[in-house]
Amino acid sequence: MEDTRTAPPVLTARAAGLIGCTQCGRVQEPGAERCVRCQSLLRSRDEASLQKVWAWLFAGLVVYVPANVYPMLRTSSLGKTSDSTILGGVVDLIHHGSIGIALIVFFASIMIPVGKFLAIGYLALSIRRQVSLSDHRRHVLYEVVEFVGRWSMIDVFVVAILATLVQLDFAASIKPGIAAVSFALSVAFTMISAQSFDPRLIWDASEGDPA
Amino acid sequence: MMQDAQQPPKLTDLPDLAQLIACPQCDALHFDADVPTGETARCIRCHAVIEAPRQLxxxxxxxxxxxxxxxxxxxxxxxxxxxxxxxxxxxxxxxxxxxxxxxxxxxxxxxxxxxxxxxxxxxxxxxxxxxxxxxxxxxxxxxxxxxxxxxxxxxxxxxxxxxxxxxxxxxxxxxxxxxxxxxxxxxxxxxxxxxxxxxxxxxxxxxxxxxxxxxxxxx
Missing domain, CATH: 1.20.900 (Dbl Homology Domain; Chain A)
Incomplete structure (x- = not known):
C-alpha cells in the first residue's frame, strides 16, 4: 500500500466536472440524473446531507432519553412487580456475576449509542470547521460508525426473547416496557443519520475545491 | 487497478468516461482496469475497497x-x-x-x-x-x-x-x-x-x- 500519512494528490470526479455514482462508481456527464449503469439517483454532492444528518441525529437523541428513563423490562415474580431500565439491567447482570454479558449489554446499549451520537456530531461539525483528526482517520471513524450501529439492537431482541420465554404465570413473567420502543427508534434514527452522511464531504473539506 | 493510477489524470486529456471509475466513498477518480480474480482494488486516497472479484x-x-x-x-x-x-x-x-x-x-x-x-x-x-x-x-x-x-x-x-x-x-x-x-x-x-x-x-x-x-x- 501507499504512504498513508499524506493523502496523494487526486483528482475527484467533481473537480473534473463529472459525477461519480456512489453505488457502482460509474463516472458520467455533468447533467446526468440517473446512473447509466445502475440507475441510481446521481448527486455530485448531497447538499442536504448535513441537514439530514443533524435532523435524524437529533431525533435519535430525543428518543434516547425516554429509552433510559422508562423501564425496559417489567418482571413479575410471585406477585411482586419490578421494573428495570437499561442501566438497571446491566447492574442486575453484574450482581448475577455474569460480567462478560453485562459488558456486552453495556457496550451495545450505552457505549455504542452515546459514542455514535458523539462521532456523528463530530463528523458533521468537522465538515464546516478545522479539526485535528486527519481526513483518513475521520473516514475510518465514519466506517466504524456505519458498521457498529445495528449492534445496538441487541437489547431490544433480548427483551423480546425474555418476554416470550418467561411466561410462567404466577412464578415469574416478563413483559416488555415502553423503553424498548423508544430505544429501537433511537437506534433506527441514528442508523439513518449515519447513512445520510456523505463521506465525500470529509475529503472535500480539506481540499477546499468548490470546483 | 489502483496501483497504476498513481498519476492523477489531467483535466484536459480525460479518456472515455467508461474507462474511469470514481471511488464510491470519496469520489477520487481512477482508471478502471480489470481486476484479476482474487485480488482487491482499493482507492488510492481513502483505501476503501472498490472491487474484489472472487472465483465463482x-x-x-x-x-x-x-x-x-x-x-x-x-x-x-x-x-x-x-x-x-x-x-x-x-x-x-x-x-x-x-x-x-x-x-x-x-x-x-x-x-x-x-x-x-x-x-x-x-x-x-x-x-x-x-x-x-x-x-x-x-x-x-x-x-x-x-x-x-x-x-x-x-x-x-x-x-x-x-x-x-x-x-x-x-x-x-x-x-x-x-x-x-x-x-x-x-x-x-x-x-x-x-x-x-x-x-x-x-x-x-x-x-x-x-x-x-x-x-x-x-x-
Whole structure:
C-alpha cells in the first residue's frame, strides 16, 4: 500500500466536472440524473446531507432519553412487580456475576449509542470547521460508525426473547416496557443519520475545491 | 487497478468516461482496469475497497443465499428455546419472539421485529438469487435486476439476523439462573444462517456485480 500519512494528490470526479455514482462508481456527464449503469439517483454532492444528518441525529437523541428513563423490562415474580431500565439491567447482570454479558449489554446499549451520537456530531461539525483528526482517520471513524450501529439492537431482541420465554404465570413473567420502543427508534434514527452522511464531504473539506 | 493510477489524470486529456471509475466513498477518480480474480482494488486516497472479484462468486452467492432461505424457514417454524421451570415447559419459536411486543403500547415494535429478523433477510436473499442466478448461468440479466440489486444493497444494514443471535446468547445468560434452558433445533438453524450470511457477504463485490450486469445487459 501507499504512504498513508499524506493523502496523494487526486483528482475527484467533481473537480473534473463529472459525477461519480456512489453505488457502482460509474463516472458520467455533468447533467446526468440517473446512473447509466445502475440507475441510481446521481448527486455530485448531497447538499442536504448535513441537514439530514443533524435532523435524524437529533431525533435519535430525543428518543434516547425516554429509552433510559422508562423501564425496559417489567418482571413479575410471585406477585411482586419490578421494573428495570437499561442501566438497571446491566447492574442486575453484574450482581448475577455474569460480567462478560453485562459488558456486552453495556457496550451495545450505552457505549455504542452515546459514542455514535458523539462521532456523528463530530463528523458533521468537522465538515464546516478545522479539526485535528486527519481526513483518513475521520473516514475510518465514519466506517466504524456505519458498521457498529445495528449492534445496538441487541437489547431490544433480548427483551423480546425474555418476554416470550418467561411466561410462567404466577412464578415469574416478563413483559416488555415502553423503553424498548423508544430505544429501537433511537437506534433506527441514528442508523439513518449515519447513512445520510456523505463521506465525500470529509475529503472535500480539506481540499477546499468548490470546483 | 489502483496501483497504476498513481498519476492523477489531467483535466484536459480525460479518456472515455467508461474507462474511469470514481471511488464510491470519496469520489477520487481512477482508471478502471480489470481486476484479476482474487485480488482487491482499493482507492488510492481513502483505501476503501472498490472491487474484489472472487472465483465463482456469483454461483457461491446463489448457493449461500438459497441455503440461508431454507435455514430461515427451519428457524421460523421449529422451537427456538425451551424453558423448563416449576414442572412446566415453555417453548418459544421465532414467531413467538416476534409477537412478544404485540400487546399494549409496544405493538408497533412487532412489525419492526418481524421486519428486522425475518422479512428483510428473506427479501434480501430472494432478490440476490433473482439477480445472480441468470448471471451465474451466463444468461442476460432478469427484468428489473438493477432495481432488485439496489434494493438488496439498501437492505443490508437492516437485516439483523446476526445481531439477533447475540441477543439470544445474552437472554440465555439472563434466564439461566431462573430456570433450566434447552436450545431447540431452530436455534442451530439460525446460527448456521448467520454463518452463511457472513460468508455470502464476503463474496460480494458490489462494483463487480454492477459491471457484470452492465456487460450482460443487451442494449
Amino acid at each position: 462468486a456469483m454461483t457461491r452467492i446463489i448457493m449461500l443465499a438459497a441455503a440461508a432461505l431454507i435455514l430461515m424457514i427451519a428457524a421460523i417454524f421449529f422451537p427456538f428455546l425451551e424453558l423448563h421451570a416449576a414442572g412446566r415447559i415453555q417453548r418459544s419459536s421465532l414467531l413467538d419472539t416476534v409477537m412478544a411486543f404485540s400487546t399494549g403500547m409496544t405493538a408497533p415494535l412487532t412489525l419492526a421485529m418481524a421486519a428486522l429478523i425475518v422479512v428483510l433477510p428473506i427479501i434480501r436473499f430472494t432478490s440476490l438469487i433473482y439477480v445472480m442466478a441468470p448471471m451465474a448461468f451466463g444468461w442476460q440479466p432478469a427484468r428489473h435486476a438493477e432495481s432488485a440489486f439496489r434494493m438488496a444493497e439498501a437492505l443490508r444494514p437492516w437485516a439483523m439476523a446476526e445481531v439477533f443471535i447475540v441477543g439470544v446468547a445474552v437472554a440465555l445468560v439472563k434466564v439461566a439462573g431462573l430456570a433450566h434452558l434447552a436450545i431447540g433445533p431452530a436455534f442451530w438453524a439460525f446460527v448456521a444462517l448467520v454463518i452463511v450470511t457472513v460468508l455470502k457477504d464476503n463474496f460480494m463485490s458490489r462494483v463487480t456485480v454492477w459491471k457484470t450486469l452492465e456487460q450482460r445487459r443487451p442494449s
